[in-house]
Amino acid sequence: MTTEPRWYKSSYSSNGGACVEVATNLAAHGTVPVRDSKNPHGPALAFDTSAWSAFVADVKAGDFTA
Template sequence: MTADSPRWFKSSYSSNGGDCVEVAANIPGVVPVRDSKDPHGPALAFDPPAWSSFVSAVKGGEFSA
């Protein structure tokens, strides 16, 4: 693994059999996100402020059904 290789992790709330997203927070200037069921597939890339805004909105219940 090189210094630029993403170190992927899942939320500690992920307990549904692995159907989760994974996030890597060790890449400067970008937050990559991928499907945990397809680790060799594509990843989405977000700039850190956009990712922080999304996480805050989720925590605030903005996307609740």
């Protein structure tokens, strides 16, 4: 298993430039890195897998509607 992040954007991204990339391949190590796709060499935030899972579940449930 690699410890290098494999970055990807959501399939819902329409190349509008306001995207984030995640590297879920590191979840087995307890972390999910997230970065700004416009700045791939910039900093990344590292979320604990349980926090990331809770965030994704809330998004899917519609808890972050505008």
